[in-house]
Amino acid sequence: MKLIEVAKVIRSKNAGPTVLTLDLLFNDDAGFRHACESPSLKPEAIAKLYGQSVEKVEVLPYPPALAIKIVLPRRIVSGNPGDSDVYGAQQHGPMLGIEL
Amino acid sequence: MSSAIERLRAEVTTSSGLKPLRVMAASGQLGYGIPDPAFNAGLERKPHLIGADMGSIDPGPYYLGAGKMAQSETMVRVDLAKCLRGARSLNVPLLIGTAGSAGAAPHLAHTLEMVREIARNENLHFRLASILADIPRDEVKKAIRADRVVPLGQIAGLTEADVDRATHIVGQMGIEAFQRALAQGADVIIAGRACDSAVFASVPAMLGYPLGPTLHMSKIIECCSLCCTPGGRDTIIGTLEGDSFVIDSMNPTRHASPMSVAAHSLYEQADPYAVREPEGTLHTKDAHYEVVDEHRTRVSGSRWEPATQFTIKIEGAMRVGERAVLLCGSADPRVIANIKTITAGVEKTVRELTPPRTDKPYQIFWRVYGIDAVFPWDKPPEPLPREIFIMCECIADTAEEAKAVATVTKQYLLHHGFPGRLSTAGNTAFPFTPPEVMAATAYRFNVYHIMDVDALEPFFPVHVENV
Numbered sequence: 196m197k198l199i200e201v202a203k204v205i206r207s208k209n210a211g212p213t214v215l216t217l218d219l220l221f222n223d224d225a226g227f228r229h230a231c232e233s234p235s236l237k238p239e240a241i242a243k244l245y246g247q248s249v250e251k252v253e254v255l256p257y258p259p260a261l262a263i264k265i266v267l268p269r270r271i272v273s274g275n276p277g278d279s280d281v282y283g284a285q286q287h288g289p290m291l292g293i294e295l
Numbered sequence: 296m297s298s299a300i301e302r303l304r305a306e307v308t309t310s311s312g313l314k315p316l317r318v319m320a321a322s323g324q325l326g327y328g329i330p331d332p333a334f335n336a337g338l339e340r341k342p343h344l345i346g347a348d349m350g351s352i353d354p355g356p357y358y359l360g361a362g363k364m365a366q367s368e369t370m371v372r373v374d375l376a377k378c379l380r381g382a383r384s385l386n387v388p389l390l391i392g393t394a395g396s397a398g399a400a401p402h403l404a405h406t407l408e409m410v411r412e413i414a415r416n417e418n419l420h421f422r423l424a425s426i427l428a429d430i431p432r433d434e435v436k437k438a439i440r441a442d443r444v445v446p447l448g449q450i451a452g453l454t455e456a457d458v459d460r461a462t463h464i465v466g467q468m469g470i471e472a473f474q475r476a477l478a479q480g481a482d483v484i485i486a487g488r489a490c491d492s493a494v495f496a497s498v499p500a501m502l503g504y505p506l507g508p509t510l511h512m513s514k515i516i517e518c519c520s521l522c523c524t525p526g527g528r529d530t531i532i533g534t535l536e537g538d539s540f541v542i543d544s545m546n547p548t549r550h551a552s553p554m555s556v557a558a559h560s561l562y563e564q565a566d567p568y569a570v571r572e573p574e575g576t577l578h579t580k581d582a583h584y585e586v587v588d589e590h591r592t593r594v595s596g597s598r599w600e601p602a603t604q605f606t607i608k609i610e611g612a613m614r615v616g617e618r619a620v621l622l623c624g625s626a627d628p629r630v631i632a633n634i635k636t637i638t639a640g641v642e643k644t645v646r647e648l649t650p651p652r653t654d655k656p657y658q659i660f661w662r663v664y665g666i667d668a669v670f671p672w673d674k675p676p677e678p679l680p681r682e683i684f685i686m687c688e689c690i691a692d693t694a695e696e697a698k699a700v701a702t703v704t705k706q707y708l709l710h711h712g713f714p715g716r717l718s719t720a721g722n723t724a725f726p727f728t729p730p731e732v733m734a735a736t737a738y739r740f741n742v743y744h745i746m747d748v749d750a751l752e753p754f755f756p757v758h759v760e761n762v
Contacts, residue, residue, distance in 0.1 A: 210565040212352060212740050213448025218561045246671075257567045259584060260558035266565045268449040270671070274355030275739045276615055276690050277660050279669055281355040288670045 198235070198293040201226030207286040210266070212273035215283045217241075217265040217290060227261040233295040241265055244289040298422075298480035299388045303343055304502055315536040316504060317342040318495050320516040321381070323528055325349040325374045325391060326366030333520070333529035333545035338381050340532055340545075345382045346494040347374075348517050349406070350393030352610055352743075353563070360462050360612030360738030362401035371395075371406070376413045382483065383419050390473060390484045390494045397610075398488030399463035400429050406485055414762045421483050424476035424759045428487025430466040430609055432458050434754070435746065443747040447608065450743050457741045461611030464742055468607075469573035472755035473497030479759045487755075488610065490572055491517035495533070504535045506599035510577040512540040514570055515559050515594075522559035523549035539595035541587055551592040553584035573608075573751055575601040605751050611742030616655070618734040619697035621687040621705050623723040630722045631679050633713050634663050637722065638687070641707045648707075649700050657691035657700055685723065690737045701731035 199205065204220035219236075221227040230236055238252040245252070245267055253266040274281050297305070307314045319342035322329045326349060337345075350358075354365050364371065375391075382389035395402025407425055414420070436455045438444050444453045451457075458464065465488035474497050476484045486494070495513035500506055512533040515522050520529040522542060529546035542551040560567045560579055570577040581596040625631060638661045651657060662668035665683035666675050687704050691697035709721045716722075748754065 208563050209353060210563050211447060212356075212743055213446075213450050214565050216561075216563070216565060218558075220558055220561075255567065257557075257561060259582070260554055260561060260567075262558060262561055262567075264561050264567055272450055272740055272743070273353075274357070276658055276737060279662060279671075282353055285669050288672075 196229070196295045198230065198295055199291055201230060201295070205287050205290050207283055209269065209273055209283040213269055215267050215269045215286055217287055219263045219265070219290070221261045224261060227258070230263060230295055231256050235293050235295055236263060241267065246270070298477070299482045300477040300498065300501060302386070303388070303498065307343070307502060313502065313504060315534050316499055316502065318499065318512065318516065318533045318535070319345045320347065320495060320519050320531050320533070321345050321378050322347040322374060322530070323517065323519040323521060324351070325378070326364070326371040327528070328370060329374050329377055330529050330546070334377065334381070336545040337530040337532055338385065341385060342387060342532060344388045344390065344498045345378060346390045346392070347378055348392050348491040348494055350396040350398055350402070350488070354396065356612035356738040356740045357735070359397035359399060359465065359610060360614060361736060362399055362463060363396070364402060364405065365396040372409055372413065375409055376417065379410065379413055379419055379483065380417065383421060388477065388482060388484070388498060390486070390497065392486045392489035392491060392494035394485050394487060397463070397465065398428050398486070399465050400427060400487070403427060403485065403487045410483065410485060411762055421762060422480050422759055423762045424479060424481035424484045424757055426468060426472050426476055426484065426486040426755050426757050428465045428468055428489065428755060430464050430607070430754055432464065435464060435609065438746045438748075444744050447743050447745055450740070453742060453744050457611070457613070460613040461742050462614060462738070464609055464611035466607040466609045466746070466754055467573065468755045469493045469751065470497040470500050471574060471751045472757065474501050475752065476757045476759070477501060479757060481759060492570070492572065499535055505538055507577065507597040508535060508538060508540045508595065510570070510572065510599055511579055511582065511594060511597035512542070514577065515542060515556060518559070518562065520544040520546055520549045521562070522556050523551045524555045525549060539593050541591055541593050543591045547590065550590050553586060553592050556592045556594060557584045573602070573606060575599055605748050607746050607748055607751065607754060609742055609744050609746050610740065612738040613741045615737040615739050616657070616690040616692050617694040617697045618737040619689050619694070619701040619731055620734050621701045621708070621731045623705070623708070623725050623730055624682055624684045625723050626682045627718045627722065628679070629715055629717055631665070631683050634666065634683065634685070637708070637711050637713055638663070640713070641704060641711050644707050645700060645704050648703055652696050653692045655692040657689055657696060659700065660688040662686045662688070694733060698731060698733060705731055
């Protein structure tokens with residue numbers, strides 16, 4: 196099953212200029228639980244997708260909103276020379292191919 | 296004549312406790328237009344205060360570095376006038392945080408000028424408080440020497456040289472600063488860099504509403520109706536009642552559901568369960584979200600933990616250079632297939648033809664939209680796109696040098712030869728000329744740190760005037 200089939204929202208955004216967060220919001224409890232258990236959403240897998248070391252990636256299930264938050268450092272501080280996405284709003288691309 | 300906060304205290308205090316308090320968030324970011332229907336519906340509910348956030352660090356380092364607003368001045372005037380008229384018509388406090396996008400002294404001065412002018416033109420009279428958020432360089436340096444400054448995330452440790460290089464350094468004020476302004480009789484508060492939640496939480500906190508629900512509600516309504524389904528920018532009202540609060544969008548088509556309100560705690564936050572403020576931390580782990588009706592949601596159970604150490608988040612930006620960008624596209628399959636070697640070849644030629652003129656060498660950044668400009672994909676898409684957009688950015692010490700590099704790049708990119716080239720008359724399409732555009736001064740954040748302080752008050756001086 197693909198992540199995109201069970202999630203209604205897959206988004207990215209800065210949490211301040213040094214941190215990127217990815218929010219996954221699920222359609223229902225079953226999808227949320229399935230995703231929480233998937234190895235594809237463990238810090239190891241996310242770190243590989245985003246070229247980060249695993250200890251810098253946090254995956255936080257948030258049951259009140261049937262959501263998973265992923266927190267990782269930005270590759271480059273927001274707006275530094277060479278940045279490509281000041282708001283970090285288009286860094287969710289690699290999540291779209293995830294197979295749960 | 297009693298002050299605004301005294302009037303409110305008299306109005307909400309009863310022998311059996313505090314009455315429900317209606318807090319209206321007029322705009323999630325003042326200066327981008329406030330839709331009238333929801334704003335006017337909000338006023339009809341007779342809110343006890345009106346707040347609006349006017350800035351953020353999100354739009355990047357330019358605005359703080361340059362001391363300029365992100366919003367258009369025309370739109371800021373329209374929104375400010377709307378809020379001032381609304382608050383004065385109800386005789387309730389109006390609080391605006393992070394004036395002028397970044398909340399440094401020039402932003403605050405510019406916003407205050409507009410407020411005074413609107414008051415004159417519309418014959419409005421009130422006590423106007425302004426709160427500076429610029430942190431004196433000496434205080435930051437003292438804190439660095441005392442080892443009381445730590446980076447926030449992946450940014451270098453702060454040095455005294457960084458402090459000198461930053462064009463402006465601001466600190467984020469919390470509810471404490473707003474409350475001093477209210478205590479001095481303010482009807483309207485225009486604050487420099489501020490926590491968005493403090494804009495809405497300072498009045499209820501001062502009146503004695505419980506801090507957990509107060510801060511949690513403030514954190515939700517600061518983005519207006521973004522916490523609803525469908526989300527939007529319309530005015531919203533949060534009502535504090537006992538140990539809970541109710542979220543109610545003033546646009547009848549935007550519904551606050553337990554799920555949509557809970558989900559908002561994720562937005563632009565690293566930790567959905569904890570929000571750190573200068574005076575403490577909001578914990579929402581035990582928050583409970585329940586349906587009031589199909590349009591409104593009630594939230595209870597949030598908890599406030601006072602800080603044992605006051606902290607100020609400090610932000611600063613320094614000039615990097617002057618920026619020029621070259622904008623063009625290509626629809627040639629062989630240019631597209633070879634774009635990486637083409638741009639590398641062009642850059643080599645450009646660097647030979649335009650040697651650096653100062654001891655600060657210029658920087659060139661290529662972004663090829665359609666391939667990997669937004670995200671650094673490890674391989675190109677298959678099949679390759681039919682068209683690509685190419686942006687070449689140069690940051691140099693002077694505008695003239697940046698322009699020279701961009702202009703030479705244009706010519707050599709257009710005519711760069713490569714094996715198998717079909718379109719020998721030109722590799723790129725320019726949508727207009729000149730295709731090289733000066734894009735103002737480039738800045739970068741060099742201060743994004745947390746500073747421990749013994750007291751918050753000395754850092755955020757309040758000035759009050761009658762207008």
